[in-house]
Ligand SMILES: *[C@@H]1O[C@H](CO)[C@@H](O)[C@H](O)[C@H]1NC(C)=O
């Protein structure tokens with residue numbers, strides 16, 4: 146799928162612009178595309194391009210704690226990028242283990258520039274000023290730097306919606322070029338996140354709704370990101386199915402549409418006939434007024450579940466032409482949002498027909514086969530509906546949630562629950578993995594007949 150040979154510069158070229166990114170089709174090795182970043186800052190000593198832009202690695206030199214950290218200029222087919230690796234959140238990128246970003250060239254007059262070939266994918270970026278590894282720009286995750294505040298987005302390529310919790314990530318997408326990027330051992334074609342033709346696109350909206358106890362964005366008001374499918378008709382005779390799609394730890398309602406281009410992926414799923422027109426709701430599980438009982442605590446998950454069922458679902462179903470039939474409701478989430486998905490599956494089983502677990506279930510697991518505390522034959526006997534839900538588990542080879550997801554899969558198997566899974570062979574705990582799991586969730590699982598059997602996913606397979 147070569148949707149675009151050339152993407153125009155995303156930024157204004159006018160003299161007022163202080164930053165830009167342009168993706169150009171070159172038709173040349175190593176990837177067929179080159180990306181140029183420009184930034185203006187007359188007083189900066191050093192400028193890095195970072196904020197989610199990571200070096201590459203390959204399947205022969207990656208472990209859950211180590212990336213080969215190839216510069217993009219050294220790209221070879223089969224290269225991919227990883228983040229959020231295990232063991233040491235600051236010590237896992239490259240031989241020196243201290244990658245924060247790519248240093249831009251000083252081209253004089255306060256102009257900074259950097260050009261590199263990039264393969265297919267969705268990339269977020271931001272500029273880091275006068276910062277090296279160290280206390281001045283402490284890294285929490287590879288390529289992600291906590292303010293203070295040498296961290297700037299591209300003013301001419303703003304994210305869909307900024308948020309108080311979120312770094313400002315500007316986003317660009319590079320198309321797949323089979324001539325230079327084809328690597329049959331791994332599918333690294335992310336064109337399913339490119340925009341479909343304008344007439345086939347759904348609509349992205351930021352929405353506030355009433356949620357008593359919420360502290361943001363206003364007292365008793367909470368926020369969400371909403372996708373209405375193309376041709377959405379508020380008076381349609383049949384209501385639309387609804388996918389509730391959760392962010393993860395530290396995230397916001399706008400993460401999925403910004404960092405994963407999730408609404409482009411949904412557009413492609415609908416356009417390709419994999420799912421019927423579907424409403425997608427990206428809620429936000431912070432600032433709901435839930436007790437701060439610690440990262441991923443059961444108390445938080447239980448409180449968010451109760452809150453969503455009491456406030457979020459009724460709002461969606463009374464405001465939009467949204468189905469309230471559990472068979473037409475799905476819940477999915479990534480990481481901590483996947484723990485929330487598991488909470489919904491176990492404790493709100495009949496509210497949703499489909500559950501997409503992307504990189505998480507119960508939290509860190511001690512082994513790949515530790516089924517203690519997960520679903521079991523006993524839970525299914527007490528709650529038979531657990532067995533006929535559309536359960537999907539997706540995760541990556543280098544994912545910090547690997548053992549958690551493996552344990553969940555084994556527990557489902559032992560409990561006799563049919564499920565589908567997507568193991569992402571190049572995947573880490575990061576957005577490219579969750580783009581892939583969302584794409585496969587849509588193709589193989591969403592709104593498909595239940596309970597799932599060994600035949601369910603055979604139509605949705607991708608042939609590389
Ligand atoms: C420009 O660089 C200076 C450091 O000399 C820094 O303090 C300032 O925040 C930077 N501003 C932008 C918009 O990059």
Ligand SMILES: *[C@@H]1O[C@H](CO)[C@@H](O)[C@H](O)[C@H]1NC(C)=O
Pocket residue numbers: 232233235236
């Ligand atoms: C993790 O990083 C810290 C600080 O850089 C270092 O002291 C430690 O040895 C690293 N641990 C591993 C397992 O690499």
Ligand SMILES: *[C@@H]1O[C@H](CO)[C@@H](O)[C@H](O)[C@H]1NC(C)=O
Pocket residue numbers: 250258259260261
């Ligand atoms: C940096 O500038 C040098 C000299 O002009 C150029 O050869 C090189 O390609 C530039 N590097 C990048 C990454 O743009």
Ligand SMILES: *[C@@H]1O[C@H](CO)[C@@H](O)[C@H](O)[C@H]1NC(C)=O
Pocket residue numbers: 241242243245277278
């Ligand atoms: C990374 O660490 C190496 C070895 O300690 C050092 O030489 C290099 O300057 C560091 N790079 C950055 C960006 O801090």
Ligand SMILES: *[C@@H]1O[C@H](CO)[C@@H](O)[C@H](O)[C@H]1NC(C)=O
Pocket residue numbers: 292296297298303307311312313
């Ligand atoms: C994010 O962008 C907004 C405006 O677009 C700006 O006010 C805010 O300071 C930025 N935040 C960060 C952390 O860069």
Ligand SMILES: *[C@@H]1O[C@H](CO)[C@@H](O)[C@H](O)[C@H]1NC(C)=O
Pocket residue numbers: 351352353362363366368
């Ligand atoms: C949501 O509410 C906040 C606080 O009142 C307001 O600033 C923001 O513009 C509202 N957003 C929308 C989409 O209505």
Ligand SMILES: *[C@@H]1O[C@H](CO)[C@@H](O)[C@H](O)[C@H]1NC(C)=O
Pocket residue numbers: 378379380
């Ligand atoms: C839907 O129907 C209501 C009355 O039932 C009408 O007021 C409204 O304009 C219609 N909306 C659209 C989009 O046709």
Ligand SMILES: *[C@@H]1O[C@H](CO)[C@@H](O)[C@H](O)[C@H]1NC(C)=O
Pocket residue numbers: 443447487488491492
């Ligand atoms: C489900 O509810 C029970 C009882 O409140 C609670 O102990 C448990 O943590 C909840 N979540 C899961 C995933 O079991």
